[in-house]
Amino acid sequence: MKSVLFGWYIRFLKLCAFFVPIRSNSFVILNGAGRSGSNGYLFYKYLRKEHPELNVTLVEPWPSSHLKWSVWKKIGGAQYIFTTHQPFKIKRKQISFSLWHGIPLKRMGFMAYNTKYHTNKHNMNIWQHQADYIASSSDIYETLMASCVGIDTNKFIRTGFPRLDFLNKPISKRIILKDLFDSDNEKAKIGIYMPTFRYELEDKTIMNQIESGNFFAFDDFDIVALNSTLVENNQYLIVKLHPYEMKLVSAEMKQASNIAFLNNNYLNENDIDLYELLGITDFLMTDFSSIFFDYLLLNRPIIFVSNFLKQYSKARGLLMSPYENIVPGQQVLNQKELQIILKNIDKDPYKERRNKLCTIFFEKDKNCCQSIYELTKRVN
Known part of the structure; x- marks a missing residue:
């Protein structure tokens, strides 16, 4: 009505x-x-x-x-x-x-x-x-x-697309570290996790996991262990969920030192768009979000969280497949695999593949x- x-x-x-x-x-x-x-x-x-x-x-x-x-x-x-x-x-x-x-x-x-x-x-x-x-x-x-x-x-x-112009006009990395993590770590490497909208999978289990603070919806999720891995490697993770999912995450799960949730309030209050921040990041984590195409222009490591690949392929479908031949980065199904990759993020064998994909998707x-x-x- x-x-x-x-x-x-x-x-x-x-x-x-x-x-x-x-x-x-x-x-x-x-x-x-x-x-x-x-x-x-x-x-x-x-x-x-x-x-x-x-x-x-x-x-x-x-x-x-x-x-x-x-x-x-x-x-x-x-x-x-x-x-x-x-x-x-x-x-x-x-x-x-x-x-x-x-x-x-x-x-x-x-x-x-x-x-x-x-x-x-x-x-x-x-x-x-x-x-x-x-x-x-x-x-x-x-x-x-x-x-x-x-x-x-x-x-x-x-x-x-207008937003592509702003990938190379980022705001200060120092400001983001201070604002989101209260840190001045000069060795800091910042990653950002941006999954697609998982509500459309119509799976209450996934939403319940996210509501509990398990923003990856991993079966082996452990925020303390994840934060420890990030600390050991001078890494900081920005989590940018869909607004619907962001509302589900409980406040007590946002206290990890090297993990920060980014919401639209911060962006609105500072008159910035996500793409003005994206240029300062050192790596991206996503699943099926179109953001990975734009990130190719930065040619930095991308980690693909593919624990719901089968569900998406069945419920909505992908325009290009097989998925593993399209995505230019390592895939993870659980937190154990993710932590191993985070420890070896500098060993990146996908640069040439990202460059090749970039020439296909961006003639302008x-x-x-x-x-x-x-x-x-x-x-x-």
């Missing part, structure tokens, strides 16, 4: 905003990606810094039923609208740019095992009619997105924000 009412709410506000006149060179960014690698938010930061003469509005969270009419007027009067998820615009004359939020590894849309055809068909129609331009990094990205969502290939523009990975801005001038 709530979704139906929300749909009518959006239709009503779109109708009202339709009569707002379009203002030249007005930009609205509808950010539905929070601060976790948001192309929308980082493009907004670029515009504010490099083009202060522009009229730019950041709308977040999006979509929302709590937006003021003044915000809807800006959306209705925007010449350019940028989105991080589904494309959106109110008038045909508006120009809609889709920045999306990652190169997909897991199946989605038409390709997923756990979606419905009529929903996918509805979403395809939205993309066809609402998206004018879709940021792309490579041929393979366009192939994957077109397969999943049914996008017309002539909508893709090889601009790259620099000056992405500038490329998108210049595109707006050409289609004016």
